Amino acid sequence: MGDNEIRQAFLTEAKEIIENLESDIVQLEENAGDREIINRIFRYFHTLKGSSGIAGFTEVYEFSHKIENLLDAVRGGKIEVTDSLIDLILDSMDWIRDSIFTEGEGDAAMNERKSILLGKVGEFKKPDASVEKPLKSEDAAKARAAAHEKEDAANKYKYYRVRASFIEKIFEFGIDPLMVMEDLASHGPIIKNIVDKQNLPEFEGIDPEKCYLSWDIIIKSKSALNQINDVFIFVKDENKITVEDVTSQYMSEEKLHAPVYEKKLGEIMLESGIISENELDEAIALQNVEGKRFGDIIVNKGFASEEEVEHAIKEQAILKKKVENTTVRVDTVRLDNILNLLGEIVIGQSSLSRIAHEMENDYGTQLKNIIYGLDRTTREFQEQIMSIRMIPIGPTFNQFRRFVRDIAHSLHKEMKFVLEGEETELDKTVIERIDDPLKHMIRNSIDHGIEQPEERVKAGKDPAGTITLKAYHQEGNVFIEVNDDGKGIDEERVREKAISMNLIKPDEEASREKLLSFLFMPGFSTAKKVGDLSGRGVGMDVVKTNIESLRGSVEIRSEKGRGSSVKIKLPLTLAIIDGMLTKTGNNTYIIPLLSVMETIRPAREDIKTIEGKGEVVSYRGEYLSLIRLYEIFNIKPRYENPWEALVVIVESGRTKVGLLIDDMIGQQQIVIKSLDNYITQSRAVSGASILGDGKVALIIDIFGLMEDVVSA
Amino acid sequence: MIIEEEIFGIKHVRKFYGNLKEEYKSGIELIIDFKSVKRVDLSIVQVLTAVVRMARKDGRVVKFKSLSEDVKNQMILCGLKI
Amino acid sequence: MGKYIMIIDDSPTIRISVEFAIKNMGYDIQQAENGVDALEKIKTIISKGNEISLCISDINMPQMDGITFIKEFRKTDKFTPVIILTTESEDNKINQGKEAGASGWIIKPFQPAELVNVVKKFLK
Numbered sequence: 081m082g083d084n085e086i087r088q089a090f091l092t093e094a095k096e097i098i099e100n101l102e103s104d105i106v107q108l109e110e111n112a113g114d115r116e117i118i119n120r121i122f123r124y125f126h127t128l129k130g131s132s133g134i135a136g137f138t139e140v141y142e143f144s145h146k147i148e149n150l151l152d153a154v155r156g157g158k159i160e161v162t163d164s165l166i167d168l169i170l171d172s173m174d175w176i177r178d179s180i181f182t183e184g185e186g187d188a189a190m191n192e193r194k195s196i197l198l199g200k201v202g203e204f205k206k207p208d209a210s211v212e213k214p215l216k217s218e219d220a221a222k223a224r225a226a227a228h229e230k231e232d233a234a235n236k237y238k239y240y241r242v243r244a245s246f247i248e249k250i251f252e253f254g255i256d257p258l259m260v261m262e263d264l265a266s267h268g269p270i271i272k273n274i275v276d277k278q279n280l281p282e283f284e285g286i287d288p289e290k291c292y293l294s295w296d297i298i299i300k301s302k303s304a305l306n307q308i309n310d311v312f313i314f315v316k317d318e319n320k321i322t323v324e325d326v327t328s329q330y331m332s333e334e335k336l337h338a339p340v341y342e343k344k345l346g347e348i349m350l351e352s353g354i355i356s357e358n359e360l361d362e363a364i365a366l367q368n369v370e371g372k373r374f375g376d377i378i379v380n381k382g383f384a385s386e387e388e389v390e391h392a393i394k395e396q397a398i399l400k401k402k403v404e405n406t407t408v409r410v411d412t413v414r415l416d417n418i419l420n421l422l423g424e425i426v427i428g429q430s431s432l433s434r435i436a437h438e439m440e441n442d443y444g445t446q447l448k449n450i451i452y453g454l455d456r457t458t459r460e461f462q463e464q465i466m467s468i469r470m471i472p473i474g475p476t477f478n479q480f481r482r483f484v485r486d487i488a489h490s491l492h493k494e495m496k497f498v499l500e501g502e503e504t505e506l507d508k509t510v511i512e513r514i515d516d517p518l519k520h521m522i523r524n525s526i527d528h529g530i531e532q533p534e535e536r537v538k539a540g541k542d543p544a545g546t547i548t549l550k551a552y553h554q555e556g557n558v559f560i561e562v563n564d565d566g567k568g569i570d571e572e573r574v575r576e577k578a579i580s581m582n583l584i585k586p587d588e589e590a591s592r593e594k595l596l597s598f599l600f601m602p603g604f605s606t607a608k609k610v611g612d613l614s615g616r617g618v619g620m621d622v623v624k625t626n627i628e629s630l631r632g633s634v635e636i637r638s639e640k641g642r643g644s645s646v647k648i649k650l651p652l653t654l655a656i657i658d659g660m661l662t663k664t665g666n667n668t669y670i671i672p673l674l675s676v677m678e679t680i681r682p683a684r685e686d687i688k689t690i691e692g693k694g695e696v697v698s699y700r701g702e703y704l705s706l707i708r709l710y711e712i713f714n715i716k717p718r719y720e721n722p723w724e725a726l727v728v729i730v731e732s733g734r735t736k737v738g739l740l741i742d743d744m745i746g747q748q749q750i751v752i753k754s755l756d757n758y759i760t761q762s763r764a765v766s767g768a769s770i771l772g773d774g775k776v777a778l779i780i781d782i783f784g785l786m787e788d789v790v791s792a
Numbered sequence: 793m794i795i796e797e798e799i800f801g802i803k804h805v806r807k808f809y810g811n812l813k814e815e816y817k818s819g820i821e822l823i824i825d826f827k828s829v830k831r832v833d834l835s836i837v838q839v840l841t842a843v844v845r846m847a848r849k850d851g852r853v854v855k856f857k858s859l860s861e862d863v864k865n866q867m868i869l870c871g872l873k874i
Numbered sequence: 875m876g877k878y879i880m881i882i883d884d885s886p887t888i889r890i891s892v893e894f895a896i897k898n899m900g901y902d903i904q905q906a907e908n909g910v911d912a913l914e915k916i917k918t919i920i921s922k923g924n925e926i927s928l929c930i931s932d933i934n935m936p937q938m939d940g941i942t943f944i945k946e947f948r949k950t951d952k953f954t955p956v957i958i959l960t961t962e963s964e965d966n967k968i969n970q971g972k973e974a975g976a977s978g979w980i981i982k983p984f985q986p987a988e989l990v991n992v993v994k995k996f997l998k
Contacts, residue, residue: 086894090887123934130932130961131887133983141983251802251835252948254955254977254996258834261869263995275871283816283842288809288835289802289952293870314978314995802953831998 083136090135091180097124098177105170112161121169122151128176140179143194147172150201159204168200237300238327239271240308245294245320255315257291264311268301298326343399345374348392349384359383410468412508418465419656423751425458427770459749462656466507470652473551473560474502476511480522484547487526494533494544495526504551506558510630510650514560517623521562521646522547524620529566529644539641541565553652560648569638571595577604596636600624628732628783631657631674631766657752659769659779661745662728665715668777669741670750670769675782677729677736679744684723697727697738704729707785708740712764713778718742732783739780752779763788794825801833809839816843827858837870844872876902876924879993882912882943883932883959888982892930892959895986896993901927909938913946928997929956933967941967944974955996 101124108117125148133141147169153159175193242264246257273295280292301308305325312321346363349355355363355378363377370377375389384392429451436447477499488495530536530545537543548563574595578584583598598604602621620636623646627634631651638644651657651674659670660679678699686698687706696703706727710717719725719742727738752767763784768776793815797804815822822843840856847854859867879901881892889905897903904919906912909931916926929947933940944956955977960967968979980992 086887086891089890093885093887123936126934126961127885130959130982131885134891135887252952253972253975254953256801256833256835256996258832258837258866258870259995259998262866262998265869270869273869273871277841277871280838280842280845283813283839283846286809286839286842288805288839291834292838293834293841318972 087135090131090137093131094128094176094180097128098173100124101173105166105173108161108169109163109166115155118151118155118161122148122155125151132180137180139194140176143172143179143198144176146198146201150204153204164200165204168197168204172197172201237268237302238305238325239329240299240301240305241322241324241326242297242299242308243295243320243322244297244312245276246291246315247319248290248292250291250315250319251289253318257293257315260311260315261295261297264297264299264308267303267308267311268299270297270299272296272298294320343396345389345392345396348395348399349378349388354388354392355383412469415465415469419462419751422458422462422465423770426462426749426751429454429458430771462749466652466656467505469507469509470505471508471511472503472505473511474499476515476518477502477549477551480518480549483519484522484526487523488530488545491526492532493526493530495530496544496546498546498548499550500548501551504553504558506551506650506652510558513626513630514648514650517626517648518549518560518562520620520623522549525562525564525566525644525646529564529568531567539567558650558652560650561645562648563643563645565643568640568642568644569596569599569636571638571640574598596638599636600634625783631672633674633732657750657779658747659750660728660747661771661777662709662726662741663743663745664709664713664741665717667713667715668745668771668775669709669713670777670779671728671730671739672779672782673747675730675732677731679726679728680738681725682722682727682738684721687722697722699729699736699738702736704736704738706738706740709780710740712785730782732786735786737786750777750779793823794827795829798828798830800826800829800831800836802835805833805835805839808836812839812843816846822847822852822854823857824854825857826860826863829863830860832863832866834870837867837872840867841870841872876919877927878902878904878919878924879927879997880904880906880912880916880929880931882906882909882929882935882940884908884935885932888932888959891986892989895989896930899990899993899997901997908935909940909943909946911937912943913938916947926951926954928954928993930959930993931956932959933964933971941970941974944971944976948975957992957996 101121104117104121104124108114108121111117125144129141129144129148132138132144150159151169154161154165159165175190175197179190244257244261244264250257274297276294276296277292279294280286286292299308305323308323309316312319312323315321346355346360350357350360359378359381363374363381363383366372366377366381367374375393378384378389379386432447433451433455436444436451438444439447481497484495484497525547526545530547531539531541533543536545546565548561550559550561550563552559571592575584575590578590578595578598579586581598581601581604583601584590599620600623604621620634624634627648627650633649635647635649636644637647657670658673660673660676662669662671680699682697687695688698688703689695690703693703693705695706695708697706698704706722708717708720710720717725722740726741726744728741728744729736729738750769752769764781765778766781766784767779769779771777793811795808800808812822812824824840840854844854877900879896879899881889881903882905883889883892884907889907893903893905902924904915906915912929912931919926929944931940931943935943938946940958944958947954947956952975956971956975958968958971958976958979959982960971960979961982968976971979977996978992980989
């Protein structure tokens with residue numbers, strides 16, 4: 081069977097149709113309103129059109145299509161059956177017969193006859209010309225043109241996201257969704273396939289003839305969007321199908337097999353081979369000196385074209401977006417909640433550990449080993465959570481650049497600003513609260529420390545002063561230093577001021593350390609004049625308070641003529657402290673280990689009462705105020721006599737005191753639970769923690785305690 | 793259970809589902825032999841997914857025997873891991 | 875047991891060209907001139923223990939049109955795919971066909987390869 085047979089079959093069919101047509105048209109002349117006859121005539125032309133198209137009689141196909149359209153209008157009552165219409169149909173039928181059987185297609189006379197007939201068809205059709213539908217062959221031509229365009233774009237992979245969810249009874253349409261999806265898969269590799277099985281019932285309740293699954297697929301394909309859409313041609317109307325071109329999202333992704341992180345412009349240009357390593361180094365060096373934009377330097381130096389730089393900037397933006405997409409923003413409150421829960425776990429663990437210690441058999445040992453392992457895990461867990469809260473100090477440091485420049489400008493001083501250890505990480509809360517104290521110290525340094533340029537030149541220094549901001553980790557703490565190369569602190573003037581404030585007697589010997597510690601006293605300022613900036617009496621005492629509220633400490637060092645240095649020591653985090661557990665009466669109190677210097681049992685003669693200072697304890701030649709913890713908390717102790725009990729020497733800033741406690745229990749990492757407004761009327765307490773036995777222990781705030789007791 | 797059909801699909805799924813239910817209840821080890829099967833359709837994969845899911849819950853195992861590459865790929869496309 | 879594809883069209887030219895296009899797909903082929911003819915032939919095929927795998931049906935036919943045929947066919951066979959043959963001037967028939975339970979369609983005139991592509995969406 082082949083083309084010839086189809087042609088033969090068509091000739092037979094056409095002959096039969098034309099015979100039937102002839103008799104029907106004659107009948108129509110007699111019964112102009114007979115709908116049945118009109119329908120039959122319409123169908124004959126319709127069939128002729130279909131068959132001629134298949135059999136390759138293109139002109140007959142196109143012509144009968146026009147007549148079919150005309151008859152459709154007649155069928156729909158839009159055109160009346162008149163003698164001239166019947167004549168036209170008869171003439172059209174004759175033309176078709178002659179085309180097929182005698183004259184053949186393409187004959188000039190035939191073409192002329194056709195034109196006349198179509199002209200008449202046009203007259204009939206005029207009122208309703210718009211309904212005429214385009215022929216499939218015209219569509220096909222358009223499609224071919226479109227396909228041609230596509231070829232240019234071909235050979236390039238595209239990424240499509242296809243979401244397909246089918247109606248439950250799709251099988252009843254003879255459609256297997258799996259076959260549709262296989263059809264899709266034949267267009268290219270599937271990058272991601274998420275099959276949603278949520279709607280699939282339990283085995284017992286399933287109706288096996290219904291469709292329950294749906295798909296969310298990313299496919300990589302060279303096919304055009306409409307080719308992908310064509311996969312769903314028979315299902316797109318009733319089912320939920322979406323096809324999206326997501327190439328732009330995925331192209332950049334494919335390049336990044338490596339873990340995603342933001343990149344510097346230079347890095348990107350180096351990787352893509354636009355600039356060499358030497359050029360990169362040179363540009364970076366220039367950037368540091370000139371402070372120009374990296375891209376501009378690259379272009380000025382002729383290392384790359386402006387377009388190349390722009391392209392790299394775009395790529396950088398894509399990366400940045402990508403990074404943003406792969407990160408999650410979490411409220412720190414949630415992290416705190418996790419930490420609190422972890423605290424509960426730690427408490428449970430220490431309860432277990434206590435029980436394990438009380439068990440004397442093998443089980444006790446086994447349990448202890450398990451708890452030991454668990455301990456390590458929780459500690460690591462804790463560190464991981466803490467690390468989430470950690471952010472580098474760099475951005476905070478950098479924002480001081482402008483600040484330094486502005487202050488130096490207003491004081492007619494020249495300044496260089498150097499940063500070290502910008503990558504040092506510390507707790508977000510700490511960073512937020514360190515900002516103001518740092519500003520204050522920087523301002524002090526420029527104002528009081530750095531000399532005027534001419535003065536500096538006289539002293540043999542660079543006319544521009546240098547302030548160095550430096551951060552580093554050491555022994556579980558973060559240190560931040562503000563160093564300047566100014567004239568240092570004039571100890572003589574500090575001494576004078578201290579004497580005038582009655583802090584020392586005129587003839588009293590005072591160590592340099594002690595003198596410098598006066599700088600932290602409220603109202604202590606050595607500035608010669610009351611300037612715009614610092615020296616207004618709101619001095620280092622505020623800095624110190626701020627730092628201590630972060631459980632940190634601060635110290636000043638200075639060398640005359642060489643500069644001064646303020647060193648801040650901060651805990652890595654505010655959520656956990658190393659605490660010393662102490663016992664007084666029936667209660668446990670936690671003293672932050674950071675503040676503890678030593679624990680002593682004083683001799684009876686070490687305890688004295690000094691006028692104006694109250695009860696004191698002698699410690700290394702100093703008399704320190706003795707604070708009886710049980711008095712602060714108004715409880716009954718086991719020992720009232722200090723020589724029977726213990727004294728913990730604690731220090732806040734430069735002030736030391738002795739804390740009288742009953743006994744010492746040990747040291748432990750403590751997860752701080754905030755007390756909110758519950759006990760905070762007492763400044764002696766900063767928080768609480770729950771211990772292994774479930775009891776609550778208060779955490780002593782040494783700084784607050786001293787403020788409350790000593791100064792009172 | 794041995795599947796005889798080459799094209800195993802919606803026209804057989806109700807009977808298959810019934811048989812599977814019976815066999816599962818009987819408590820014997822479920823082995824489904826696909827050696828004659830050239831193609832399955834979604835209805836079959838859905839029933840298989842559901843039975844595997846149930847078996848996992850009950851701590852039992854369903855074994856698929858003599859799966860052709862084609863059928864295996866069909867199952868993977870439907871998210872049924874084998 | 876044979877697997878049959880039904881070709882239902884009142885035009886022998888179409889029937890022959892459809893058969894010509896799909897004859898190598900490994901199925902037995904049965905032609906019918908209209909819906910009534912098709913339903914009778916399907917009954918015979920099934921009574922001999924054979925199976926209908928696919929129907930390809932014209933819409934506009936004397937005696938019983940394609941839409942009615944699909945409705946009748948679906949009364950006894952819910953799942954076998956049915957492809958309708960239609961022309962561009964009757965796309966409202968596609969919707970009617972789908973409502974009756976048709977699976978897909980192809981617009982006449984078509985190239986043999988086009989038809990094969992459509993058939994392959996339902997038979998593999």
